[in-house]
Amino acid sequence: MKSAAVSLGLIGGISALRIPPSQPLEQLPLTDGRKGLVSSEELQGQIHAGNLLDRAKVLYSLAERGIDEYNHPTRVIGSEGHLATLDYIYSTIVGLGDYYDVANQSFPAVSGNVFESRLVLGHEVPASAHAMGLTPPTKDKQPVYGQLTLVSNQGCDEADYPSKLAGAIALIERGTCPFGTKSELAGKAGAVAAVVYNNEAGELSGTLGTPSPNHVATFGISDSDAAPYVQQLKEGKKVDSIAYVDATVDTIHTTNIIAQTKEGDPENCVMLGGHSDSVTEGPGINDDGSGTLTLLEVATQLSKYSVNNCVRFAWWAAEEEGLLGSDYYVSVLSEEENLKIRLFMDYDMLASPNFAYQVYNATNAVNPVGSEELRDLYTKYYTSHGLNFTYIPFDGRSDYDAFIRNGIPGGGIATGAEGVKTEEEQGLFGGVAGSWYDPCYHQLCDDLGNVNATAWEINSRLVAHTVATYAVSFDGFPARTSISRKTVDLEKRKYHGPKLVM
Incomplete structure (x- = not known):
C-alpha cells in the first residue's frame, strides 16, 4: 500500500x-514572485x-x-x-x-447527547448530579426505580458487585479504573443505573468513553453529596432511588483535514x-x-x-x-x-x-x-x-x-x-x-x-x-x-x- x-x-x-x-x-x-x-x-x-x-x-x-x-x-x-x-x-x-498537498481523512466517531436527566437519592436531588458523557439512557428512556446499593472497593472487579445488585442502582467510589469499566461491570451485575461518587473534593463530571452494550445510565456526584448515603448504606439502612436519563449514543463519520507543504x-x-x-x-x-x-x-x-x-x-x-x-x-x-x-x-x-x-x-x-x-x-x-x-x-x-x-x-x-x-x-x-x-x-x-x-x-x-x-x-x-x-x-x-x- x-x-x-x-x-x-x-x-x-x-x-x-x-x-x-x-x-x-x-x-x-x-504575494507573487520568488519565495525566499x-x-x-x-x-x-x-x-x-x-x-x-x-x-x-x-x-x-x-x-x-x-x-x-x-x-x-x-x-x-x-x-x-x-x-x-x-x-x-x-x-x-x-x-x-x-x-500544499491536502487530504481529507474520514473516520467513525462516537457522538452522544444527553437531553434530560434526573437523579433522586432517598428524598433528595443531589445538586452535583451530572449524567456522564456517552451514557446510554435509562430503559425505554423512562425513570427507573431501585434500592441504592453500595459496591465494594472501587468497583473495578466483578467480585466487587454484590448479587443483590440486580434491579438496583449501584453506588461506586471513583478511582483505580475508568468510569466506563465501572458502568459496564454494574450493567453486567444487573444494575439499572450507576452513580459514581468523587473521592476528591468537588463535583464529578466525566465520560464513559468507548460504548459497551453493558453500560447503564451513569451519573457522577460529589463526595459531599454522596457521604450521607454511603454512611446510611454501611449502617444497613435502605435508600430508595430514582434515575432518569434521556440520551442518545450514535456512531457517525467525520473528517480530519491534513495539509502538508x-x-x-x-x-x-x-x-x-x-x-x-x-x-x-x-x-x-x-x-x-x-x-x-x-x-x-x-x-x-x-x-x-x-x-x-x-x-x-x-x-x-x-x-x-x-x-x-x-x-x-x-x-x-x-x-x-x-x-x-x-x-x-x-x-x-x-x-x-x-x-x-x-x-x-x-x-x-x-x-x-x-x-x-x-x-x-x-x-x-x-x-x-x-x-x-x-x-x-x-x-x-x-x-x-x-x-x-x-x-x-x-x-x-x-x-x-x-x-x-x-x-x-x-x-x-x-x-x-x-x-x-x-x-x-x-x-x-x-x-x-x-x-x-x-x-x-x-x-x-x-x-x-x-x-x-x-x-x-x-x-x-x-x-x-x-x-x-x-x-x-x-x-x-x-x-x-x-x-x-x-
Missing part, C-alpha cells in the same frame, strides 16, 4: 485527495490580530448554521456548523494554490494541530476556534515562503468526544510514517479572556525525547519578549496524547479553560483572580466576545515562530531512529480529552 500511495502524494499515510469544497469562500491575497526561505521574524510579522478576528467572524457565521437543529450556534461533529467549518478550512488551503524534506516533518469541532453547547470560538484559525492563518502566511523541512498542519475532528480524530490518525500510521514526524505541537485555546500564558510541562523524563526541547523553545520565546508564563500539566487533555503515547515528541501552549486564576497569576498576567481563565468554557457564550485579541496575536506569533524554526532546521533537536515509548503508565491518566475518564 505504501509504494502504491506515494505517487498520489502521501501525507502521513493518507492519500492527498482533491475534493472540491461545497462552498468556496474568499481567500486572503497572496522562511524566517521566524518575517513569518511573525505577517500575523495580525485583525486577520484572526476577521476569520473568527466567518467561523461564528458558520456555527450559526447549527441553529436549525440545535436551537443555537454550534460546530459539534455532525452538525451543519461543523461541516461548514471543514469546508472553510479545506477551501482556504486549496485556495492557496499548489503549495509540497516543499521540504518529507523525511523530517514538523507537525502541528488544533481541533475543528466544538461542544454541542456552543460555537467554540475560543475552544478551539482560536487554534483552528491560528493554524489557518499561519498556513496562509507560510505559503509565501519556501521551507527546508516539510510542515504538516492538522485539523482534528471529534476532539470533544475524546480525541477521536487524532487517535485515529496516529493509529493508522505505519512505523515508517510515524518516524517522519519529528515533533507534534498542539494548539488548543489560545485566546482565553482571563488568560495566562501556559506551557505544557512536557519533560523528556516521562515523554518522548524532544518534548522538553520544544517546551524550552516556548519558554524562551516568552521570556525573550518580557512575558511571564506558567507550566501546566501534560496530562492527556488534548490532541497531543496519541502522539506521545506512540513515541512522537510533543508539547504545546494554551491560555486556560475552566481552571481558576490565582492571585499570583493575576499579578503575572492581569485579569481577574478567582475566575475561570475562560468563563465561557464549553458554553453558549464562547462567541465572538470570548477572545482576548492581545493574547491571541502573541500566541499566534509564537506558533509562527515554532513553525519557522523547525521548517528551516532541526539542528540540535533530538533525532528519531525508533519508536521509543516511555515506561510511565499513561493508562493511569485521569484524562483522555477534555473530560475525566477515571
